[in-house]
Amino acid sequence: MSKDVFVFVEQRDGAIAKVGIELIGEATRLAAKLNEKVVAVLLGSGIKNKANMCIEYGADKVVVVDAPELAEYLTDPYARAIETVIKKYDPEIFIYGATSIGRDLAPRVSARIHTGLTADCTGLDIQPDPKAEDPSKAQLLLYMTRPAFGGNLMATIICRDYRPQMATVRPGVMQALDKDTSRKGEIEEVKVEFKPEDSRVKIRQILKEEKKSADITEAKxxxxxxxxxxxxxxxxxxxxxxxxxxxxxxxxxxxxxxxxxxxxxxxxxxxxxxxxxxxxxxxxxxxxxxxxxxxxxxxxxxxxxxxxxxxxxxxxxxxxxxxxxxxxxxxxxxxxxxxxxxxxxx
Amino acid sequence: MKIVVCVKQVPDTTEVKLDPKTNTLIRDGVPSIINPDDKAGIEAALELKEKLNDGSTVTIVSMGPPQADVALREALAMGADEAYLLSDRKFGGSDTYATSTIVAAGVKKIGFDIVITGRQAIDGDTAQVGPQIAEHLGVPQVSYAEDINVEGNKVIVKRKYEDREHILELPIPCLITALSELATPRYMSVKGVMDAYRAKEVKVLTFEDLKDMFNPDYIGLKGSPTNVFKSFPKQAKGKGEFYPDLSADEAVNTIVTKLEEKHII
The missing domain is CATH 3.40.50.1220 (TPP-binding domain)
Known part of the structure; x- marks a missing residue:
């Protein structure tokens, strides 16, 4: 039986991306409607010490995969780690930031797991299945709303038959909770068995811009x-x-x-x-x-x-x-x- | 080397307008184009072929209604060697999962060494079909390519994401998704257009041709894990203060006063 709302918390060079914190905030609202828990999924190398931060921002549990293969983002090892987490925990919902990483990773995972994925959402909600004969017994579904047609139209999408229900969510849209250092939660480490095909792509070089170019999403x-x-x-x-x-x-x-x-x-x-x-x-x-x-x-x-x-x-x-x-x-x-x-x- | 480029014919969303009375999309007269990122992918494939100059070929694949023939002819006129249209009523209503299942089946049937797709289409903006095709084909993917080179039996891709660039080494076969910055598409030549309509053909692959390559339960509207529950026009934000005929100095004063009121300065 699938359960809980999972959030992929993205990091780069060990720094947690703001969108991950925003999504934990949104996940707490969704999980409350489902009466389930929020699970943050943190992948990286030497990343364990960041798990507590996810709890301070609202996660009930943090699943950590700490492996050298996950130091720099590459699709295959990341997809293997998420696949392992999904198979172990059977999440009801899994949301990712609609960042370069999330939009590369989530579709790969959806094809592997065989489940639906809605891109670049700007609104999420929990409502009963519209097709249920008896609404009081209807299963609760994730309603995913996103702009389509170059922003001319909004579409609300559901995924009735497959789990987890997955979405990527635009950064800057969801509200993070305030940090609360008194929050308590569990931290669980998961070991992933990487396969030879997970290392087919090799990094030759990483080029970082000398001057960190201004992030226009942060500008006042x-x-x-x-x-x-x-x-x-x-x-x-x-x-x-x-x-x-x-x-x-x-x-x-x-x-x-x-x-x-x-x-x-x-x-x-x-x-x-x-x-x-x-x-x-x-x-x-x-x-x-x-x-x-x-x-x-x-x-x-x-x-x-x-x-x-x-x-x-x-x-x-x-x-x-x-x-x-x-x-x-x-x-x-x-x-x-x-x-x-x-x-x-x- | 066989380079396969997946393209989508899309309505030119920059030409789409909203009917101010009914708040619905005016789709009449909106031209159909090859999706811009995909077109950059075609150009990159043609440049790669020319650089390799070893008998490599460029094959274009599109899923869509019969009208998508025009987009494939355009790709042929740019210089692609072959074109396939995956078209069948049974494919209709596919979401990204089902679409990628069908396109991957077509690509597998045609054969490939490198698959190039656009990063995302301007009508759906999902960026999901490329990575999903890669997973169905069981090959590694690299998204957001800015530059592609071949060195022996390796493909070297420079990809951009967020604050950094990666230079990555991929084996062949592999799949690459292209940013429109990857290459500036060439224009069709007169000879190219003549060839596209006289010497070359667009081969159509239907459900019957592909049914052994995928699970028929995983395609079309019924095989799509996601469904559109509803769609609605976006709520327009109300218009604020509007000054059509201020002098430059009056305009400056108006702006400064407002910015002070809002405590921005």
Whole structure:
């Protein structure tokens, strides 16, 4: 009989990814509706000491697989470890972050285990099986909601007949619980027997970016450019503005495709989902795919020459005008305001 | 070497608009295209073939309705050697698991050394079918490839993820999923288009052709572990303040005032 809500807690170089903590938080809500437990699954090498952190953030139990094969992410050894955990515990639900790792690992596991997987979910819920004849005796299912069709539609997906019910979940969407060092839980270590085919892929080299490139999902302020900035040099004036605001620059897909800026600054359906305190969209028309990645931002300012641009439909403050004139003036004006406040503090 | 590229014909979602009155998708007149990541995969396969220059071939495989023929002809016109369309009413309604089961059966039937798929399709955005095909084929996978090279009997792939890049060594056979940054697709040549419609053919494989390669209970709507319970248009966020005709200085003042109100500055 399958049971419990399992969460894959992702780590890189021994640091737990934020999405894993968010998913533990969401899993506690799902598990409460099922009256079951939250089990965090932690894979890595020399990772045992991180297990307690999963408990502090809400896990009832942590399953740890600590093996040198799991030091750096590779599909085969990770899939073997998850397969072993699933076969040992028979989870009811298994959720993963929709990160590069989760979106590579979870489909491989789903094909091996023969179960369903729903990608990139933005909402999870527990409800009775809609087809049950007697709703009071209906089995409780995981309802997985995700954007489809480039963010134009939302679809709710269920997996009735196979276990675990699996989903990858967008980072930044679910709420983590507050850390509570008094929480208690079990830690169990699982040994995995790796097979020769798990080491078919060899790592020749790991290249890490010298300067850790800014993570736009962490920024409080994003000044974002679209096709309307006119070229790579257009990011210069946005950068100046972002700097005085203590933020970062980001971009729509058009600029990434044109090679004006790196892919890791792209906001939207095929880029990152962001929810900063301020999102300033400059020369971004607001394709639905872009809106999908930023409309949860706290305050949205849009500057665009075209008064019918769809970005204005989601902007809290919409300004029709030339960003190349407005943004540099704005940067200066913000500098002045900030300087005057500094003086007042003294 | 036989390089097989899996492609999907998709509606160009950048052209899809919402009907503001009914809040439903306007699909009429939306053009169908080869999914962008897949098209980069085709280009990468063609470049690899040209670089190897040893009689290697590029085969395109797509699952879809008969109309997907157009996408396969386009791939042939770009220079692919052969194309297969996996098409049958029994394949309809497949989720990613069932789709990967069918495509893997087709790829197995056709034969392969390297399989390339796009990372994800722009209509479904799942990124699941590539890794699932790899599992069904029993070969290793590498996702998010930015560069592919062959050295002897090894494939060297540079892949990007999050804050790092890996340079990985894979045996042959293997499966690689392509980012659209992997290669910039070439245009079809006039001769290529002529060849695609006159000299080359799109071979169709149906359920009958593939039924020994998969479990028939695992395909189509019935064989799909996941089902769509409902779909609905996204709730649009309400429009805020809108100033269509401020001077630049007025605009700046308005923005600064708001940012102060919101304690952002």
């Amino acid at each position: 302020v994003l000044v974002s450019g679209g096709r309307g900035i006119g070229g790579p040099q257009g990011f210069g004036i946005l950068k100046d503005c972002a700097k005085v605001l203590g933020g970062e620059i980001s971009s729509s897909r058009a600029c990434v495709d044109a090679g004006w800026i790196e892919k890791d600054r792209q906001v939207g359906q095929t880029g990152k989902t962001v929810r900063p305190d301020l999102y300033m969209a400059c020369g971004i028309s607001g394709a639905i795919q872009h809106l999908a990645g930023m409309e949860q931002s706290n305050y949205i300012v849009a500057i665009n020459k075209n008064d019918t641009a769809p970005i204005f439909d989601v902007a809290d403050l919409g300004i029709v005008g030339d960003l190349k004139v407005i943004v540099p003036k704005l940067t200066e004006a913000i500098k002045k305001v900030k300087a005057s406040k500094e003086v007042k503090k003294d």
